[in-house]
Amino acid sequence: MATKLLSRYSWATSPFLVSAPMRVMSGPALALAVSRAGGLGFIGPGAKTQDTEVDLEQASKLVKQTRGSSSVFDKLSPTNSVLPVGIGYQLWGDDIDIAVAAIGRYKPCAAWLYAPKQSLKEFDDWSRRIRQASPDTQIWIQIGTLKEAKQLLTNSEKPDVVVIQGAESGGHGRATDGMGLMALFPEIADAMEGSQIPLLAAGGIADGRGVAAALCLGASGVVMGTRFLAASEARISRGYQNEVVRASDGAANTTRTLLYNHLRGTFGWPAEYSPRTIINKSFIEHEAGTAFDDLKVLHDEAVKKGDSAWGLEGRVATYAGASIGLIHGVADAGDIVQGLQKDALKRIQSAGSS
Amino acid sequence: MATKLLSRYSWATSPFLVSAPMRVMSGPALALAVSRAGGLGFIGPGAKTQDTEVDLEQASKLVKQTRGSSSVFDKLSPTNSVLPVGIGYQLWGDDIDIAVAAIGRYKPCAAWLYAPKQSLKEFDDWSRRIRQASPDTQIWIQIGTLKEAKQLLTNSEKPDVVVIQGAESGGHGRATDGMGLMALFPEIADAMEGSQIPLLAAGGIADGRGVAAALCLGASGVVMGTRFLAASEARISRGYQNEVVRASDGAANTTRTLLYNHLRGTFGWPAEYSPRTIINKSFIEHEAGTAFDDLKVLHDEAVKKGDSAWGLEGRVATYAGASIGLIHGVADAGDIVQGLQKDALKRIQSAGSS
Numbered sequence A, B: 001m002a003t004k005l006l007s008r009y010s011w012a013t014s015p016f017l018v019s020a021p022m023r024v025m026s027g028p029a030l031a032l033a034v035s036r037a038g039g040l041g042f043i044g045p046g047a048k049t050q051d052t053e054v055d056l057e058q059a060s061k062l063v064k065q066t067r068g069s070s071s072v073f074d075k076l077s078p079t080n081s082v083l084p085v086g087i088g089y090q091l092w093g094d095d096i097d098i099a100v101a102a103i104g105r106y107k108p109c110a111a112w113l114y115a116p117k118q119s120l121k122e123f124d125d126w127s128r129r130i131r132q133a134s135p136d137t138q139i140w141i142q143i144g145t146l147k148e149a150k151q152l153l154t155n156s157e158k159p160d161v162v163v164i165q166g167a168e169s170g171g172h173g174r175a176t177d178g179m180g181l182m183a184l185f186p187e188i189a190d191a192m193e194g195s196q197i198p199l200l201a202a203g204g205i206a207d208g209r210g211v212a213a214a215l216c217l218g219a220s221g222v223v224m225g226t227r228f229l230a231a232s233e234a235r236i237s238r239g240y241q242n243e244v245v246r247a248s249d250g251a252a253n254t255t256r257t258l259l260y261n262h263l264r265g266t267f268g269w270p271a272e273y274s275p276r277t278i279i280n281k282s283f284i285e286h287e288a289g290t291a292f293d294d295l296k297v298l299h300d301e302a303v304k305k306g307d308s309a310w311g312l313e314g315r316v317a318t319y320a321g322a323s324i325g326l327i328h329g330v331a332d333a334g335d336i337v338q339g340l341q342k343d344a345l346k347r348i349q350s351a352g353s354s
Helices: A002-007 A028-036 A049-066 A096-106 A122-133 A146-152 A181-195 A208-217 A238-246 A259-264 A281-287 A292-303 A322-326 A333-353 B002-006 B028-036 B049-066 B096-106 B122-133 B146-152 B181-195 B208-217 B238-246 B259-264 B281-287 B292-303 B322-326 B333-353
Strands: A017-019 A040-043 A083-090 A108-114 A138-143 A161-165 A171-174 A199-202 A221-224 A254-256 A273-278 B017-019 B040-043 B083-090 B108-114 B138-143 B161-165 B171-174 B199-202 B221-224 B254-256 B273-278
Touching (some): A017 A028, A028 A040, A049 A083, A096 A108, A108 A122, A122 A138, A181 A199, A208 A333, A208 B181, A208 B333, A322 B181, B017 B028, B028 B040, B028 B049, B040 B049, B122 B138, B146 B161, B146 B181, B208 B221
Parallel strands (some): A083 A108, B017 B221, B040 B083, B138 B161, B199 B221
Antiparallel strands (some): A171 A273
16 A cells, blocks of 8 residues: 555655645745655645645745756656645635635645544545646545544545544644554554555654554554654744754643643634643643733743743743654754655664564 | 563563553463463452462462473473563552562562552662562563653662553553653653663554554563453453453543542552543543442442443443454454464564565
């Protein structure tokens, strides 16, 4: 299944590594760097749906600039005119008309759909319209529970890829009914086996060990978000990125909470979702009983401070996964991808010979 | 490291699989069946510490009966007189004098120590006294957080094996600061790398995929509890065992709660721990607001019903891990061990060639 999947992304190499569509932070530079290295990079949702059109246009320009200069993207067959990056949308908040128009114009190789407003049936409408606008754009759908997997199988539009996200993940994941990948992934894989849909693993993976482990669980590839927050191409404040590198012990120092969404003025996520974030003073004082309005004042003052708004003494949202303790420095996305591929294969070999 | 570890248990084969010391339910028959198949079986703590002496005596007799009949245990060198099963203790509740006397008399190959009353320093006293009483008994210590790993490294008695338990685990694990193995294991492994102590993975693993994945994360072996609740040799009520086989979707249908401890009259676990259990009517009605005293009456009536006290309509404790959805039948422990070994190697091979 993994080999068949790879064949749809002609430039990609095994093991198949993917950078997640992190909202705003996964821009064209990061996505293209990941794809260029043999992975698949996703552009994340924007502050507004329109922003994804701007990002796709930028990615399209960058790809055209490198064509012909013996770029890895020359592997794209002439008949396959897709853009070698994907694009992500959050269904509850994104505008389907604008999204479909952008996909129709720039033909990203994949569209990653997540977080419907009320029902997984919404994926059908999005999938159908995207496929009409761009038949070669593969439909990726992210889920985090067995129940969602079973519901998805009753949809009329079959996704091309399903991403299974474990509770270890950063950013928005299942609020209360998540579970670690180790138990979650195999059970969903069993339930979806008959569908022949390739499954990718996401959540808590940031190095070759996790990649190798996910492949053993049955994943056809691995998605990472947090690891790429520490990529030099990430569209992220320096203070945020430094904090991802500094922080460790994801079990103790991250939590799922809506507090930072609310401090930022973000409302509307369906109740099933809550984001994992690195704990800082806002959360600690919230737990100690400080009123939201007081925290909001302090938060908004902190925002003005720029990079020092993050960190142990910081107050602003630092969405990140439980894998923060495995990330020790910033590196180019291409080096991250190729280093992880190499290390994962080494780990698998070592596990087989022990 | 895995090879070096295996050499301490002369009958064991790779990959190294271990049945966890589940309280009462892991008796001599289960432990010996696991060891006989090339794994390492642990006898669990008893309702009273004295019970472990009875169990060790029984195991000792069973081993003597099979010696000479070309038993796998004949591989034990004549100079190595350990019993080829381990024994588990919960420090907060078990009596050290009785435990050490039992270990001194029966010389189990390993003693698994868990859940100190107040401080990880208690492991020092237990380790020292066990080693004095039985120098060949290896000390295994179970932890579930990075903080514990770091504290353990400051202890004066170095454990022979550390078991890292992920949040997916059944029975008593970390109450609030646990994390899925995928992110937890590698970070603890990095922190303990200098110690050269072999690390085993536990929690949420019940098939060859999980075993293979854990080995890729860097584990020298894998511990399973829930999987062996469905072993024919488990000392478990039929109703309980049937429920482990029936239940699925561990994320949705298990939870960590002290409710069932309290319904059973079990108090005293240190606050760091809480058990994962399959949800049934007691928990559902507790969540809906039914008073504890009313639940207790209903619980105690249910206990009298025997096997029907478990299940969807049941009311009694059904401690189990999030891997319940991967367990589809009861099998002999030896077949479980050897089937998982074979499947794990197949999974690793397949991951390496994809």
